[in-house]
Amino acid sequence: MGTAIARSLIIGFACIGVLVLSGCAATGERFSGLRPPSSGDAQIVLYRPDLFRAGGSSLKVYVDDRELGVLRNAGWLASRVDPGERSITIDQRFEFGKKTSMPIVAKAGETIVIRVLPGGMTGVFVLPVAPVVTFGPWTMQQVTQEVAEAEMKDLKRSE
Numbered sequence: 001m002g003t004a005i006a007r008s009l010i011i012g013f014a015c016i017g018v019l020v021l022s023g024c025a026a027t028g029e030r031f032s033g034l035r036p037p038s039s040g041d042a043q044i045v046l047y048r049p050d051l052f053r054a055g056g057s058s059l060k061v062y063v064d065d066r067e068l069g070v071l072r073n074a075g076w077l078a079s080r081v082d083p084g085e086r087s088i089t090i091d092q093r094f095e096f097g098k099k100t101s102m103p104i105v106a107k108a109g110e111t112i113v114i115r116v117l118p119g120g121m122t123g124v125f126v127l128p129v130a131p132v133v134t135f136g137p138w139t140m141q142q143v144t145q146e147v148a149e150a151e152m153k154d155l156k157r158s159e
Contacts, residue, residue, distance in 0.1 A: 031076055031152045034111055034145055041080045042106030044088065045113045046140075047152050050074035057118065058158075059138065060091040071116060075158030083108045090116060090138055102140045113148040115141045 037043035046061055048071055061068040061077055064087055069077045071090070083106050092098040104112055117139050125132045143151075 029157045031155045031157070034113070034149060037080050037109060037111060040083075040108050042083050042108060043078060043080050043111040044086070044104070044106065045076060045078045045111060045148065046071055046088070046090075046116055047076035047113070047148065047155055048073055048116045049151055050154065051118065057092065059116065062089040062091070063087070065089075070158055072158045074155050076152055076155050077158050081106055083110075088114065088140065090140065092138065098137065100138050100140060104142070111145060113143050113145055115143050115148070115151065117141070 031047075034045065044063060046068075048059075050073060057073070059071045061071050063079055063081060068079050071077055086104050086106050087101055088104060089099055089101040102114070106112060119137045119139065
């Protein structure tokens with residue numbers, strides 16, 4: 001009898017966990033390919049592969065201190081920018097002071113694609129509501145359009 005109750009509790013918590021984590025994923029339009037920017041503009045595309053690690057975390061993304069949006073797990077964001085030196089910053093939102101920045105030089109007609117990945121787990125804090133897992137610094141990696149197209153095919157726009 002006790003084993004059946006324990007099994008039911010484990011299954012129940014697993015279902016709740018799946019629902020909570022799936023609520024943190026991107027829900028917008030499905031990625032349908034990179035399109036070139038209009039003449040005179042450059043384009044920056046950031047994406048997060050669908051990973052269980054830090055899947056419940058979302059990141060605020062800034063280009064030159066202007067908020068672009070919130071990048072969610074299995075999601076992508078894009079922005080047209082003026083050519084020149086730019087700074088991309090991701091803010092871990094709920095871990096105050098944890099920001100990662102990357103300088104880039106955008107050229108007219110160019111699309112710069114950046115893969116965003118979480119760092120390793122650094123700790124677990126137990127709060128009255130639930131445990132909170134923290135991760136090390138996030139990384140941003142510029143990738144080729146070919147790599148991005150292959151990795152982004154199942155992603156949705158972060159909204």
